[in-house]
Amino acid sequence: MKKVFLLFLALTAAVSLAACGGERTGNEAARLVEWYELSADADLDTSKEITITFWHRMGAQSQALVQKWIEEFNVVYPNITVIEEKAAGDYTALSDKIALAIPAGNQPDIAESYPDHIARYAAAKAPLALNNFINNPNIGLTDEEIADFLPGLWAEGQSYDDEGTILSLPFTKSSEAFFYNESYFKEHGYDVPTTWDGVFAIAQDIKDREPDSFPFGYDSEDNLFITGSKQFNAPYTGYNAETGRGEVQFNNDLSKDMVRYFKDKVDKGLMITRALNGDAYNSDSMKVANPKTYMYVGSTGGTRYAYVGMPQAVFDAGYRVGVAPLPGFTAESRFQIQQGPNINLFKSNDEQRMIAAWLFAKFMLEPERTAEFSIPSGYAPIRYSAYETTRWTNYVAGIKENPTTMDEAIAKLVKEAIEIFLENEDIFFTSAVFNQSSKTRSEVGALLVKILAYEAASDADLDAYIDEQYQESFDFITN
DSSP: OOHHHHHHHHHHHHHHHHHHHSSSSSSSOOOOOOOOOOTTTTOOOSSSSSEEEEEOOOOOOHHHHHHHHHHHHHOOOEEEEEEEOOOOSSHHHHHHHHHHHHHTTTTOSEEEOOOHHHHHHHHOOOOOHHHHTTTTTTTTTTHEEEEEHOOOHHGGTTTTSSSOOOOOOSSSSOOOOEEEHHHHHHTTTOOSSSBBBHHHHHHHHHHHHHHTOOEEEEEEEEHHHHHHHHHHTOOOOOOOOTTTTEEEEEHHHHHHHHHHHHHHHHHHEEEEEEEETTTHHHHHHSSSSOSOEEEEEEEGGGGGTTTTOHHHHHHHHTEEEEEEEEOBBGGGOOOOBSOOOOOEEBOOOOOHHHHHHHHHHHHHHHHHHHHHHHHHOOOOBBGGGGGGGGHHHHHHHHSSSOOHHHHHHHHHHHHHHHHHHOOTTTTTTTOOOOTTTTHHHHHHHHHHHHHHOOSSSSSHHHHHHHHHHHHHHHHHHHO
């Protein structure tokens, strides 16, 4: 059945790319960048020495892996020199550095990037649209290769306009997951919840038994607002069908009802967020001898921290962690936001540099390499075939179902968190990306914290406060 589904995706992608390659109609103003008209017979000139740059913000372990890949790439393409650079310590600083480099023409050829950052670069028409590279018969991707990418991860690269412009490719992807004290759940007979009502029914039972606890925690207020909006069918951001432009939409009654739901749980002492917890990760409150938290939502990229730092005595006493997809307002609305950087390419005045950058991007995304990157990092392989590589299958075969050491427990939990991507491909989503989307994301997180922390004198007082804060945030973003 999956092969049929993959073939359908491949045919759909081929039709889409072919349609995009010729005369284009529709809303031309919606296109963020002009597509580079790569000729059908374009190919790498192997007689020419070419140098390209790759900017990232990776830690030492991941950077060393990329350096190894460059050595392997040079065996295949000896005339291409790849200069990789840790250009910043975090994604925001990397985005700022690239944005400053663009006006002077000093931007890299390839960069790690989040969609909001690419939308920022697109204001200067700097990113390279990849449609004609993907569709090129010499250096592009086949229909089968396109279908090999997990569809939700591939689709994020087309989230920048309503014309199918592809500005990025999935690279090291994560999401959020529901982590829980598995040993405590087993002791008290709890099933893993699939809905928020189920989460808070368990939380209330724990609170009755452990009155000083905050049974459930959520690490990212930004993600809670955005994912909650998607699950609640509350408008957040979107594209205006008439203008083709992104717009801010969160100031609506459905969104306010969603926030009231979680505000009620915070007021009852059933829930806490990272900001309300003194900026401490909720895993830190769960992996101790006297836990305050028994379940939390955190990044799959940080899965190992469910154990790292835990006192050995706690582990030896039988503490184990379980992981599952996020609950939803209903079992059918278990959507969750996808995270983790993509890679994007930048335009240059040298076609051979752009071709070389494209070839290196393809090389990094080959199945064996995405599997190789995922195992130590906890990020998910982005292609179906990566899960069939010898590297991945050997890793899975070495997992102990009943771990007796901390390292074994971490390996098991990382595998289970990664497999959420493979087993739940339809639940991941990306919100609309445009010049105000990054500002909107950070502002709604701050808005949510204000409301969750507010001590209301009455329901009417709370309603008035929510209306006031929503309007202030909306005005701040749009003015």
